[in-house]
Amino acid sequence: MDYKKPLDEIFDFLPPNIKRLLKNNIHLYSISAEEIRLRLNKPLIIIGSDSDYFVDSNGCFIHEIENAYLTTKEDIKNATEIIQNFSAYSFGEELKNGYITIPGGHRIGISGRTIVENGYIKSIKDIAFINYRIAKEIIGAADKAIDYIITPTSSIYNTLIISPPQCGKTTLLRDIVRQLSNGIKSKNIKGFKIGLVDERSEIAACFFGEPRNDVGIRTDVLDACPKSQGIFLLIRSMSPDIIATDEIGKAEDADALMEGANAGVKVIATMHGSDIEDLYKKIELKKLHSNYFERIIVLGRSEGVGTIEKIYDKEGKLLFKYLGQEV
């Protein structure tokens, strides 16, 4: 595996004082930073793969809170303007969801005071908490998983990836898409036509339509489109063999995926959760409960981010369990 994506894109979206501390900071790479967290008048915290760190005013990563750099009001104000690209009006929809995706597929989460209208969040103002989530494109992340997805007849199973946040769902999905789209010669798999519905612009990280991440040569990306509508659209317009999408959870998503199955399209999707029970607990996905997904991959962090903990088949029987042994 190799970490391809540099962090440069993130620095452009940091407020000047924090950018000064972190830019070209070797520590950021050595701890393989996952998140940069800004909280008003609280210490700046960098979350690495196995510990979190404060940053002192010289840019050194430390564990003692005494010398930690405190995020100022100015930092938050600047960051808010930058991440909205100085244009509050063009980010209404994304602010409603609480995050903005920037070039490179990094996601910036925000929290503050919500403005609610008719029971729905209309916008977020007085932003005081900002989380820069660093997206990592890891070529080869799917090497292990891919063997379980391929059917004996060189087709693929409908696959669901379940994982808690920050365990590598999107990274795994992206690499599965890349490998299936390119085809894998050594395993004698031809390339599939893949329709990728990238509602959050995280998987392909399109910038003006062009994928910044490698999602393969036979992949068509529908960027920033609501999943359910996007699935219908791609089936009609691009004749995909496989539909791939991130973070399903709404009833409409289930409808669209059923429609896909009826059209003979295979599906690879991800979902928030910690194990297979979470799928059965989701009322919204009731239609998908019985045997829709033929392979269910559960991710965790037993051996760092992106560890494949378990793989189930469609009856819920364990095919693989982390510990190194197959069941």
Added chain:
Amino acid sequence: MLKGIGSLMIIISTSLLGILISSKYNIRLKEIRKLRFSLQMLETEIVYSSTPIPYACYNVGLKSDNIWKKFFMTVSENLTERKFYSMEEAWEQAIVSNLKDSSLKDIDKELLRSFGKILGKSDIEDQKKHFKLFYTQLEQHEKMAEEEKKNNEKMYKTMGFLLGAAILIILV
């Protein structure tokens, strides 16, 4: 003969001086009008295609001319190259660096400055209202400029000629 040429030159140069001074009023009026065109383009970019400010200003800059081209390009550059980290500062710097040689008065610049404080800060409906308000205010300035032009242009032109004539009378 020599006397004739000399006096003619005096008359011509003072008249030109008068025209030069009076043209300032005309230029101010033109600059205000062109600002309105540019801002109308900016409004379209914002309201109809929700283009973010750095790109919107760039597009407007491309289609504007003279000082407003420079002005909007500077705003765009200040933001995209992260020379400034807030809209207000980027806008302010563009005013300071690009409008010092213009014929705009301080009150015009002040109006523009105040607009920079709210540009991009709210949703589309709100931005629309701000634009509308700005046009109304700008119209006032335009009217004032027109009034001043009417009153002063002729006066300075006549004064220029008369000054020349006066010098001649004194000299001859």
